[in-house]
Amino acid sequence: MRTAPVNHLEVLEAEGIHIIREAVAELERPVLLFSGGKDSVVLLHLAAKAFWPGPVPFPLLHVDTGHNFPEVLAYRDAVIEKLGLRLIVASVQDYIDDGRLLERPDGTRNPLQTQPLLDAIAEYRFDAVFGGGRRDEEKARAKERVVSLRDEFGQWDPRNQRPELWDLYNPRHRPGEHVRVFPISNWTELDVWHYIAAENIELPELYYAHDREVFDRDGMWLAVGPYSEPRGNELVRTLQVRYRTVGDMSCTGAVESDAADVAAVLVEVAATRITERGATRADDRLTEAAMEDRKKEGYF
């Protein structure tokens, strides 16, 4: 026998499940953004709990940059298979191939995800888009609502957000608009890891320490691979690394680590002095307002 929720992790879990159920109850066509990254994995775990013993009542959407880590794609497909879910892939590569998007000179594809995402939302008429965004990640995200309105162009207007009171969420919107829903808004990186440990959730292996060929670019360890080749004077070394975030191979850095399991990662995250995005995401280093600008355009 147990009573729930007692500790702060159980409170966060109960809050997340409540939010997911509210959006599903009030809206018609939800979808969950799933990248195989730890936050979307936790989000899917909550969704599975929310509707037990039924299936997760919505499909997953992956905006694939074409530069993903192969082991993350394999993990993604295994999870879909196990839970019997439907996966929709919006492919940045297709957009580049047919000229709707231009490759950026720096090779980074994360900012290119916005258009395929918005097109998929429009094509399938999704009205609730679940995302694993957390407010502690980044300062523009700190101002984000749990249920956040997007206009018909997918834009976020941070200066004109709906007030969010008590635990009464308002996901209503006009035709053509949709809402983004962030059930783990109030979780920190450390909370996510504690939850992964407590619930024994499987993650892509690259979250744990492993040997990998990397090279230093702008103070970040990038993996050697088909989408991230070292340039002239960038020396390749083999280091024991792990990833704190999982994104596009060409702009997601690894951190040196010997944390080979979840317990060791917890110790490492608790002691770290650098934020996960600061340590590992080149796209957020572009300008001080990089995330804010992408979010306004409709990025997740």
Added chain:
Amino acid sequence: MGTREATSLLRLATAGSVDDGKSTLVGRLLHDSKSVLADQLAVVERVSKAKGLGHVDLALLTDGLRAEREQGITIDVAYRYFATPRRTFILADCPGHVQYTRNTVTGSSTADALVLLVDVRKGVLEQTRRHLAVAALLRVPSVVIAVNKIDLVEYDGAAYAAIAEELAAIATGLGITDVHTLPVSALTGDNIVNRSEQMPWYDGPSLLELLEELPVASDPGVGFRFPVQLTLRPQEAARDPRYVEYRGYAGRVSTGTARVGQEVVVLPEGVHTHIAGIDFAGVELEEAVTGASITLRLADDVDVARGELISSVADAPAPVTELDAMVCWLAEKPLLPGSRVLVKHGTRTVQARVAEILAKLDLDRMAPEEADQLALNDIGRVRVRLAAPVLAEDYTVSRRGGSFLLIDPQTQGTLAAGMIRGHEVFGNDFVADSWSI
């Protein structure tokens, strides 16, 4: 979920007036509790230097949007996270100037405690009273008043004592029962995380020590309430064939405790039954406390849909089709009598009409005045006619059961935060001393 050392979660809101150093206080709390990481601090140091400041401006830690940094103001409520070994905190940082009522109402609605900042040199301002009035109206359980910039008056105990006494009297007069005051300097860090050595006349806790001790909000004295979010009937889609016949009601325990075997009533129909089982993702529970997201199975074959309430029997709320309520108007477009709105109460959304604006609250005097409309940031008392019943509870007894939203049926935007007045004043003619809820 198991092995982890239990830490409680406390939700805070901050409020203050312009230039009272609130962003600095929040920055200091994050910095001194080691919740600011090196790369975040490096950005703040770089920007402080670029601005020609002689010190690291910790306020920059909390300004998230470009317009905020450019204009040196805070536009919207921002959420911050920090933790001590004993407690995890969610802090809603509410800006002091732009739309302060809207922001403070939003932050206060979920807060266990409000941290109110006062500049010791300025004393009690009009806005200080208003913030306290909002905290009282929203029933924030604890209020902590941090008298800031004490370093600028040479740590003068008499200056602090005069303001603390005045504030405590105002707060008590508003009906706030749990009030704490303390002298701080957000700039120097005195009494924020560590106790100050500059003020031998103050022997109380630092702000963080105080926040670690405050009680987490609860709704005492209210029975079991469970607004149904969804019916779960997987049928042949069940992940396990044993659950093809499963029927459960998904929701979150709003107040009280659910126990297997307990008699309950389904409202507004009034059908009585028992709790046959409490499920949480495949685990059967004996009981579930306030805040738990669970699924209930009922003993009898009753039809329950979203928007209905499963309640303990003895103190079950009565269905009403009219509300006497306080509302904080949050929209640009003013409220006029006769407006058509939607009321969202718990998981139930019903059509409604604002039949009457009874009065507007003068926050400075905490007294009513006549009004024929409510404008943005106004707080007023209204009578709302409902097209279908809701299970109304007195907000002073239950923040969850007594709160609602008004929604615009055309734009679908949120118009107002509503708080249901107690039945003892329901229907009374308006008199001043029955004003507050």
